[in-house]
Amino acid sequence: MTTRETIELFGKHVIANYARSPIVAVRGEGSWLWDADGKRYLDLFPGWGVNGIGHCHPRVVAAIREQAGKLLHVANVPFYIEEQGRLAQLIAERSFGGQCFFCNSGAEGNEAAIKLARRYAADQAAAGAHPVRYKVITAYNSFHGRTLTTVAATAQPKYHAGFYPLPPGFVHVPYNDADVVAKLIDNETCAVMIEPIQGEGGVNVPSDGYLPALRKLCDERGILLLFDEVQTGVGRTGKWFGHQNWGVEPDIMSLAKALGGGLAIGAMVAKPHIAKSLVPGTHASTFGGNPIACAAGIAAFEAIEEEGLLENALRIGKQIKSRMAAVAEKVGFIRDVRGMGCMIGIELDRPGADIVKQCMAQGLLINCTHDTVLRLLPSMAATEAEIGQGMDILEQALTAS
Secondary structure: OOHHHHHHHHHHHOOOOOOOOOOOEEEEEEOEEEEOOOOEEEEOOHHHHOOOOOEOOHHHHHHHHHHHOOOOOOOOOOOOOHHHHHHHHHHHHHOOOOEEEEEOOHHHHHHHHHHHHHHHHHHHHHOOOOOOOOEEEEEEOOOOOOOHHHHHHOEOHHHOOOOOOOOOOEEEEOOOOHHHHHHHOOOOEEEEEEOOOEOOOOOEOOOOOHHHHHHHHHHHHOOEEEEEOOOOOOOOOOOOOHHHHHOOOOOEEEEOHHHHEOEOOEEEEEOHHHHOOOOOOOOOOOOOOOHHHHHHHHHHHHHHHHOOHHHHHHHHHHHHHHHHHHHHHHHOOEEEEEEEOOEEEEEEOOOOHHHHHHHHHOOEEOEEEOOOEEEEOOOOOOOHHHHHHHHHHHHHHHHOO
16 A cells, blocks of 8 residues: 555544654664654664564564464463563563563553552451552653543643543652652552653653652552553663663562563563462452563563664663763754663753754654653664664754754
8 A cells, every 4th residue: 555545544533642643653672663664664663662672573473473383372261371481580580579460552551560569468457467549649740541540640631631531549759759759658559650651751860869869768668669661671771671770679670671672562570479469359350461472572672672672772872872962062942861771852942843854854753752852762682773863963953842
């Protein structure tokens, strides 16, 4: 089909809830994406962060092909799934030894985390440890998903409009301020839920003491600490999981995006004594942890480890930040360049949508979030030459603005 035919097909049959550009993506390889007209794009925002090791990584493609010939899907009841167990082991051994629940997206992972926090609190209350607790504290400019519960957890009013009444039980506080959290914890608070680095909210990196302070506070108050690692997890920041940059551990974390190497998969990981509260019948996912998605996830972990992609993510981050710092001195309207590894935000003093469009016209794909922050989530497998080429295009767009 031609580009025009595909767009016309969408106009008739697909809900227009996405602001799409007139591009039909047909093929991807590494850091590159091709459209139906044969144009090639350098993709520094591949799959909205899903393609953490690039488009169609050979290891992931091979694993999918092999698994597709054996077993695509089998129910979680009554069967055990080998690939699910192997992926859970990889996550546990590289994090805090938690146990996994698998689902299909970041929103589902966060739903599971919230449900487990409340269920664990209910079990503790039933045992007489404390009164019933259900409130979850989250931060302004957070983003936790698109379900009604995760929209309520997301402290951005623009995502709430038109969906009231939202589920109750969420208390919103400023990000990077543990003192405010301390003041708002009460006898009904069961958890604090935070992104180690806020992604959609502007690539906001906390001060060095913030996450350790939250860990100490939660321990003192006897509540759970939840980390939304949907965007920061699976190597993005140069560590396996974002919280490891601050030497703290959560009680529960959520994963998705890069977890499946390009396939849809999410996870909620919890310390074993907390995970015990999810007994049969309390939570489930029909497609969660299916063999093909887990096989892709295993391959993604192996690629990151065996190809040294954690180290490469750090090199990429340093290259981008160094280059953009130099550009900032030239143009005068870049307020900040921040981030870790392959998660970079370039804050402007003006809207950035036109710069994104200029880059796209020149064959570079990036994102603008929070209106003024150019967001880059390049593949951890990107080369120095590819990043350099992307920075050339981005610099041209910035200097022309």
